[in-house]
Amino acid sequence: MTSSRGGRPQRIGITGLGMAVPSKVLTNADLEKMVETTDEWIRTRTGIRERRVAEPGTTTSDLALKAAREALEQARLDPKKLELLIVATTTPDMLFPSTSCLVQQRLGASSAVCFDLSAACSGSVFAIITAQQYLLSGRYRNALVVGAEVLSSFIDWTDRSTCVLFGDGAGAAVLEPVKRGGILATDMGADGSAAELLYMPGGGSKYPPSHQSVDQRLHFLRMNGTEIFKLAVRRMADSAKRVMKDAKLKAEDVECFIPHQANTRIIEAVAKRADLPLEKVYMNLQRYGNTSAASNLIALYEAVRDGVIKRDDHVVMVAFGAGLTWGSVLLQW
Ligand code: ACO
Numbered sequence: 544m545t546s547s548r549g550g551r552p553q554r555i556g557i558t559g560l561g562m563a564v565p566s567k568v569l570t571n572a573d574l575e576k577m578v579e580t581t582d583e584w585i586r587t588r589t590g591i592r593e594r595r596v597a598e599p600g601t602t603t604s605d606l607a608l609k610a611a612r613e614a615l616e617q618a619r620l621d622p623k624k625l626e627l628l629i630v631a632t633t634t635p636d637m638l639f640p641s642t643s644c645l646v647q648q649r650l651g652a653s654s655a656v657c658f659d660l661s662a663a664c665s666g667s668v669f670a671i672i673t674a675q676q677y678l679l680s681g682r683y684r685n686a687l688v689v690g691a692e693v694l695s696s697f698i699d700w701t702d703r704s705t706c707v708l709f710g711d712g713a714g715a716a717v718l719e720p721v722k723r724g725g726i727l728a729t730d731m732g733a734d735g736s737a738a739e740l741l742y743m744p745g746g747g748s749k750y751p752p753s754h755q756s757v758d759q760r761l762h763f764l765r766m767n768g769t770e771i772f773k774l775a776v777r778r779m780a781d782s783a784k785r786v787m788k789d790a791k792l793k794a795e796d797v798e799c800f801i802p803h804q805a806n807t808r809i810i811e812a813v814a815k816r817a818d819l820p821l822e823k824v825y826m827n828l829q830r831y832g833n834t835s836a837a838s839n840l841i842a843l844y845e846a847v848r849d850g851v852i853k854r855d856d857h858v859v860m861v862a863f864g865a866g867l868t869w870g871s872v873l874l875q876w
Pocket residue numbers: 579580581584585588589664703704705707708741766767768769771772775803805806809833863864865
């Protein structure tokens with residue numbers, strides 16, 4: 544579908560949510576058997592107790608498809624009527640074609656325009672804002688955004704400083720024009736000067752796959768955790784404050800904060816810096832670890848499912864990831 548569509552809606556909201564995680568649970572006790580670590584270290588430094596890990600052969604599009612189907616069903620949107628499909632991922636099935644094209648085919652969403660979005664852990668927030676802009680312009684009438692990752696394929700399972708942090712999963716949201724509520728303010732930012740703080744060097748044009756690249760372990764995620772920690776706190780707190788200011792709301796007017804689910808200590812520091820009461824900050828990272836582009840959508844899904852977010856509540860989603868990238872969405876549910 545490529546034609547432009549006239550009428551411009553005022554407000555865009557989320558009309559359906561979905562999520563999918565692999566059934567296999569990897570606990571901190573399991574990790575104690577794999578690397579020199581302890582359940583106590585992982586819990587106190589990160590808050591994570593367990594994460595989901597895909598079985599070999601399970602792809603990012605497998606998880607994305609499940610989450611996408613649920614979100615479309617919830618929105619009562621026939622896949623054939625879907626106009627825009629964005630998959631945010633750092634771990635696509637292949638470098639090309641895009642994972643969104645693979646999901647489109649399996650969904651039967653033959654009218655949808657598809658592309659992937661690369662913003663690492665900020666992926667789902669960036670995808671929501673991108674879809675919102677297309678819908679506000681009147682170009683498309685509906686959109687499906689999916690954040691999906693099989694990070695376990697790109698984790699060095701001998702590196703205790705990274706392998707304890709991440710998990711696999713997918714979250715999805717349908718966006719459409721709404722008459723009440725919807726997205727009230729957004730914020731996005733990026734800083735490529737700190738790109739080397741979190742990256743995977745191998746497999747692209749810089750270090751194409753070779754025996755050497757495998758021997759040098761270039762096909763695994765690398766991270767400077769301490770620096771990432773500090774920047775994540777500053778950028779997420781400032782971004783959350785910016786959307787509240789733009790929407791002319793104060794922290795007390797917001798019922799629920801959905802931060803990127805990386806680490807309880809990062810989230811607590813963000814809450815302190817942005818004056819957000821911790822009891823309003825939703826966390827499920829203890830069960831899933833950091834699922835990167837899927838994290839905010841999985842958290843939103845569970846917060847809505849469990850009645851933490853109710854109709855008319857104001858919700859701030861805030862994310863931070865490799866790039867560096869960061870962003871926020873303030874919406875009324
Ligand atoms: N088990 C036991 N010890 C460990 C482990 C582990 N799994 N990992 C590291 N250590 C050791 C280190 O080797 C170090 O030992 P040393 O002092 O002998 O060298 C010691 O623990 C302390 O390491 P630090 O890095 O100082 O620990 P810190 O308190 O900073 O916590 C952590 C590390 C959890 C990685 C933290 O820096 C962090 O969360 N950073 C953010 C990383 C992140 O979330 N990245 C995700 C992507 S970006 C995002 O999503 C926001």
